[in-house]
Amino acid sequence: MSDIRETNVLVDVKDLKKHFVKSKDIWGRTTGVLKAVDGVSFQIRRGETFGLVGESGSGKSTVGRCLLRLYDYTAGEVLFDGQPISTLGEKQLKPFRRRIQSIFQDPYSSLNPGMNVLELIGEPMNIHGMLPGVEREDAIAALLDRVGLKREHLYRYPHEFSGGQRQRISIARALAVRPEFVVCDEPISALDVSVQAQVVNMLEDLQSEFGLTYLFIAHDLSMVRHISDRIGVMYKGRLVEVADSDELYDNPLHPYTQALLSAIPVPDPRATAERIVWSGDDHPAWDSVPLREVSPGHYAAIAE
Template identity: 55%
Template sequence: MTVNEKTAQADETEAAADREVLVEVKNLKKYFPVKGGILKRTVGNVKAVDDVSFKIYKGETLGIVGESGSGKSTLGRMMMRLIDSTEGSITFKGQEITNVRQGKVRPLRKDMQMIFQDPYASLNPRMSIGEIIEEPMVVQDLHDKEERQRIAGDLLETVGLSREARDKYPHEFSGGQRQRIGIARALSTRPQFIIGDEPVSALDVSIQSQVINLMEDLQDDFDLTYMFIAHDLSVVKHISDRVAVMYLGRLAEIAPIDSLYKEPLHPYTQALISAVPSTDVTKKKERVVLEGDLPSPSNPPSGCPFHTRCPEAHERCRAERPELTDMGNDHYVACHLYTDPETGEVIRD
């Protein structure tokens, strides 16, 4: 490593230390029991999330990517306390919220909101748009009725709809418009942290870009911190500051977006990035095709969970589970290719 590279790495480390941590997840697990037999005893567990740790800094967007079944949505729902975790801890603004009783979770949700994947199922068809947006304020006992109506109208205009839309019902809107309504509802309590659970995956490509641009504008206007869940790396590239790659309930890699795209370290990340379409026809791109299917989370492979599909796998991968290793510049990877098997020290090119 050159002197300039060492200086740059030191600057990155110092900058990271100065950032305010808004959310911290430590060793988080979620196991769903599998029942069997006449007595319906627990015969196994689906390891949806298996020992995940990371931080989200105030004002940033952390993208979470991975194939279907990798545990992304389960992770988001645990962080919102929609489902309880099996082990681990979740800290929000310095407060441990993992085991907070449901009665005390409600006040926290003023500052933590979620945008759901399905814009059709996430809106109550029996409620008007105004009632949908006002409901979180009613639950949190915020403002009087007149003020709630005014805020709902303002938020509709903020997300690109008219104030008159508050008297209509969800079936009168398109998918993209419904997702805008979902965003307005999430903003109604003026939260600090929003989890987007694949908020654009059900939308047409042209509408996806509009919604992503809207979310970026709102992040600046409302001083928001996002966790943006998606299965498409080309989507998270445009909105994320850092990206965490999940595979079979575990983190494979986490890095700043530029670092991840320029130099992906984990073989799984390399395969995902190789599948992202390129508009540059002059640039030849070698596609990494993964063989086999995603293993069952109820019976995950021993050692590295990716070794059954990894072209670089060796004996150590089958026997020993890799831990996230700091490669410098806020770039972490869980892969035996980057650690010495004898000393455990990081191997650098």
């Protein structure tokens, strides 16, 4: 089973670290460092959705940006399809960026307000030399139809759409260059609750249709369970637990994971769910306890 997993790995993150300089002295020497990501390791297999959860500031989005090479990381290694991405030069980055795309949290700030939909989705296709004029327009119109928009929207601008429609445009733009891997960085948190489920269901349909692999970063734990095959839980820049989705929710091992799951709202006013408060002081060495396998495929930081 482990051999099958190894050969099917698309993204392999090994002891990834990303530290930011917080302060320097008058001689320019670093005096303070923020360890946004501090030794994270996990794998994402082809065709699966790996969910990454944790509170604000836990390092989830920083991990995603490192995988996109938007950040140069401090230490560690990220292999994409067996190739280390930190060694990619400018010429090698272009084909790499075609294979890995992103969907960000706020669709309005990630879309150029001065470009219409045809230009927004056509820009990455133009950069990668995909399809001439008329064929490109037809391909973009087909993408719009696939994400629930119409050809008549091609010449409209971002401000003319709702938040959900703008996110659909962002998804169409990400798929325009036919990627293999998509980093979804909280793609539904800025949307109305009524739209969130629609977007998640659409992402699942697109994954099946285009053979996509997702890193799904989110706060909404119930939605993460719905879309993810496996889930990693981050706390203070480190992974504290990784398991199959159902296993993690049914049998959380780390106290921080238990506290997160206890915060999920219960849609029943008569229910009396017990809220677990995580102070971070339950064990003085939680930050340094390494992950270990406690059952097949379930890894957690468990202090002895």
